Amino acid sequence: MTNQITASQTITHSAEETIAFGRKLASILSPPLVVLLRGDLGAGKTTLVKGIAEGFGAARAEDVTSPTFTLVHEYRGSQTTLYHIDLYRIDTERELETLGLDDLLAPNCILLIEWGEKFPRWRDPTVEIVLERMGESGRSIQLRTR
Numbered sequence: 066m067t068n069q070i071t072a073s074q075t076i077t078h079s080a081e082e083t084i085a086f087g088r089k090l091a092s093i094l095s096p097p098l099v100v101l102l103r104g105d106l107g108a109g110k111t112t113l114v115k116g117i118a119e120g121f122g123a124a125r126a127e128d129v130t131s132p133t134f135t136l137v138h139e140y141r142g143s144q145t146t147l148y149h150i151d152l153y154r155i156d157t158e159r160e161l162e163t164l165g166l167d168d169l170l171a172p173n174c175i176l177l178i179e180w181g182e183k184f185p186r187w188r189d190p191t192v193e194i195v196l197e198r199m200g201e202s203g204r205s206i207q208l209r210t211r
């Protein structure tokens with residue numbers, strides 16, 4: 066890993082490296098923003114959020130857990146509030162509506178959404194981060210911005 070995020074693709078070799086990358090990524094994300102996190106189960110989306118939350122001073126990595134069942138987790142930094150959202154278990158537009166995600170996108174907020182591509186409304190996010198497995202502990206992390 067380099068010290069700067071210059072390339073659109075990074076490869077990490079451990080969860081710790083992905084967390085470190087997330088910390089750096091935080092410096093280039095500014096609210097209000099929707100970030101879609103894409104990748105298979107276990108690709109490392111939640112692991113990356115651990116680093117992003119640390120980068121914003123919003124939570125310690127060990128305190129960031131998967132919102133698979135709780136659906137939305139809030140982490141407040143001094144400047145920025147992060148909402149970590151997991152739509153894996155959400156199947157209908159109606160269920161999605163009940164989460165009220167639009168109301169969360171305040172000027173100082175960033176939405177980090179896992180499995181958002183299931184719904185048309187999140188298909189063209191400003192920032193998309195695509196994680197792919199490369200063997201047991203390798204991960205390719207691609208950053209796409211619009």
Ligand SMILES: Nc1ncnc2c1ncn2[C@@H]1O[C@H](COP(=O)(O)OP(=O)(O)OP(=O)(O)O)[C@@H](O)[C@H]1O
Pocket residue numbers: 077078079080081082083104105106107108109110111112113131153179201202203204
């Ligand atoms: N380079 C790596 N980067 C990230 N995680 C890694 C890496 N190598 C191994 N891992 C492990 O892979 C798993 C990634 O799990 P994580 O919960 O972050 O995935 P996820 O994409 O959020 O999955 P889900 O869709 O189930 O929520 C963790 O157990 C982590 O320790």
Ligand SMILES: [Mg+2]
Pocket residue numbers: 110111112131132151179
């Ligand atoms: Mg996850």
